[in-house]
Amino acid sequence: MNIYDVSEKSGVSIATVSRVLNGSPNVSEATKKKVLSVMEELGYTPNVFARGLGLNTMNTIGIMCSDSSDPFLANAVYYLEQNLRKNGYDAFLCCTGYELVNKQKYLQLLLGKRVDAVILVGSSFLEADNNGNKYIIEAAHKVPVMIINGYLAHPNIYCTVCDDYQATYDATNNLIKSGSRNILYLYSSKSYSGIQKLNGYKDAITSNNLSLKDSLMVCNSGDIETITEVLDKLYKNDSKFDAIITSEDHLAVGAIKFAKKNGIKIPKDLQVIGYNNSILSHCTDPEISSVDNHVEALSIATVTNLMRVLAKADVPNRTTLSNDLIKRETTRF
Amino acid sequence: MNIYDVSEKSGVSIATVSRVLNGSPNVSEATKKKVLSVMEELGYTPNVFARGLGLNTMNTIGIMCSDSSDPFLANAVYYLEQNLRKNGYDAFLCCTGYELVNKQKYLQLLLGKRVDAVILVGSSFLEADNNGNKYIIEAAHKVPVMIINGYLAHPNIYCTVCDDYQATYDATNNLIKSGSRNILYLYSSKSYSGIQKLNGYKDAITSNNLSLKDSLMVCNSGDIETITEVLDKLYKNDSKFDAIITSEDHLAVGAIKFAKKNGIKIPKDLQVIGYNNSILSHCTDPEISSVDNHVEALSIATVTNLMRVLAKADVPNRTTLSNDLIKRETTRF
C-alpha cells in the first residue's frame, strides 16, 4: 500500500497524489477530491520513513529527564508531550538517571534517531563543572536544545527557568517579617536551581541583618523518613531553628513529621515552606505552604519557544517565569 | 555523510560497509577494522530513516497513557521506558486524556508513525461497552498491543494485570477479621481494575456473611478535598462505617483528613487501606497501609512479554501478578 497504488487507482500520477497529501494549492478541486476518496477507500497512510528520508525529519522531539516518576518531572513531561502533539510533533521519552555517562549516551541515542530538537527537563542536567556540559553544547551544534530549569549560555540552547532565586528570597523574607529568626534551609541537590534557591535564601538573611550560619544550610538527598531523622538529630544536638524552608515538598513533609514527633507546634513555633506545590503539600496535616513554580507554564513556554526556533524566528536565550507562594497552614503570614 | 563516503574513504563497496554496520560475519577481520576506523574518523552515524524505509521498522514502541502525571502511571511509564531502552527500543510517549475520541485519534497517530507495538498503560483504556474497544482490536491487526492493568481477550493483545480482585478480597477479609463490620469501599473509576477491586470487596463481604449495602460502595473521582467532604457528608447523614478501603491512595488521604476533622481515632475506630503504595501513603499521619501492586514488576513483565512476541515466541494472553498489602499505621492487623 503506497503512493503508487493510490496513483493507479485514481488515474493520476504519484506527483499529484503527493501534492494532495501535502496540501499543495496546485491541484484542481476535482482531482483532489478523487484522490482523497481513493486514499480513504484504500486506507492509505503515508510511510513516515520514506518521508523522513526525503525531508530528513520525522517531526519528533526528544525529551530527556532524569527520572520521569518524580512528581515535578512527571508533570513537566506530561505538559510537554501534550503541547508538542498540539504542534504536530511526537515525543521520544528518555529517562537518563543521574549519571553523566548515561546522560551522554542517551543524548547520542536521541540524536541518532534524528530528532528535530531535544528538551532537557530539570536542572540535574547541568553539571557544576562546565566540562560536564560539553555534551549538551555539542548536541546544540546539531539541533536546538531546550532546557527547563537550567541555564547554559550558548547559541542554539534556549532555557526556560522559573525565578527560584526571587521566590526563595521572598519566602525567606516573609518568614523573617513574621517573626522567625533562625531559618533552616533544607535542600536536596546542588543543581542549577538548587544554587539559585540557596542564593535567594542567603541574600534574604543578610539583607535583614541576620547572620548566615553554615549549620542552618543542610543538604540531604534522602527520602521523607531520612529527612525526619536528620532534623531530629539537628534538634537533639541543640540546633535552634524556628522555620524551615525547603527546596522540595517531600523535605517539607519530613519537617512536618519531625515537628509532630517532637511536639513542636506548626506554625506557632515552627514555620515550614515547601517547594513545587505538589500533591504532597495537600496530604499532610497541617497542609504545607508551598512555592508553585508553574510547571505547566514552564512547559508551554518551552514548547512555544521551540516552535519559534524551528521556524527560524528569534528567541531569547533565557525566559524567566515568576513563582508564587501558595499559603496554607504551615506559615503565619 | 553517508555510507558512500565511508565506502569511498575505506576503499570498499557500500555493501561491505553495510555488512560491517550490521555485524555480518562475512567480512574479513582486516576490512572490518579498516571500515570501522573510517566510520570513527568521519563520525558516521547511519541514517535511521533510510534504514527504517528498508526494514520497515525503527525499533520504536508507542506508550499510551491517559495522564502521565498520575503517580502510578508516571511510575509505569518510567519503568517501561527504561526496560524498552535496555532492549534497544525507543519509546514514543502519548498522553491521551480520558476521552474515547482522543484515545482513538492518538492510537492512529502512533500507528502512523509505524511503531513496532503499542503499550496501553492503565485500565482506563478499556471501555465497559465493548464497542468502545474496537479501535484497540483493530490496532492489534497491525501490531502487538500490550495492556497493563486491563484485559481484552483477542489475538495479538497481551495483558499484564495485577490481581486486584484477590488483593481487595484479602484486604477486606483482614478488616473483617480484625473486627470491622461496616466497611466502606471508596473508588474513583469503573475501569477494568476498578471493577475487579469492587468484586473482591463484594465477595469478601458476602463470604463473611455480612450484608452488602449500596450505601457503602461510593464512587467519586474528585480530589483529596472533595473526598474529605464526601465522607463528611456520609458521616453526618448517619452512615455507619468503621473501615474504609479505597482504590487509590489519594482517596485514603481524604479518609485520614475526614477522620481527623471529626475526631475519629485511626485505627482504633476507623481502619483505612489505600491502594498503589505511592509516596502519598507516607505523607500522612498516621501513615497509610496500602496495597502495593508492583508497578515495576508489571512493567518489566510487559516488556519481557513484548520482546517475546516480537521474536515470534509464544506468550500467554494474560499474565497476572500478585499484590501485597504493606501494613502501616491505619490498620489493626
Place this chain on the structure above:
DNA sequence: TTGTAGGCGTTATCAG
C-alpha cells in the same frame, strides 16, 4: 494543472 524522473541512504539479492 499535471506528469516524468532523479534523489534521499539503507538493506538485500545475486553474481563473482
Place this chain on the structure above:
DNA sequence: CTGATAACGCCTACAA
C-alpha cells in the same frame, strides 16, 4: 569474502 544493483516510498525540480 566482496561488489553491483535493485528495491524501499516519498518529495520535488523541471517539463509539458
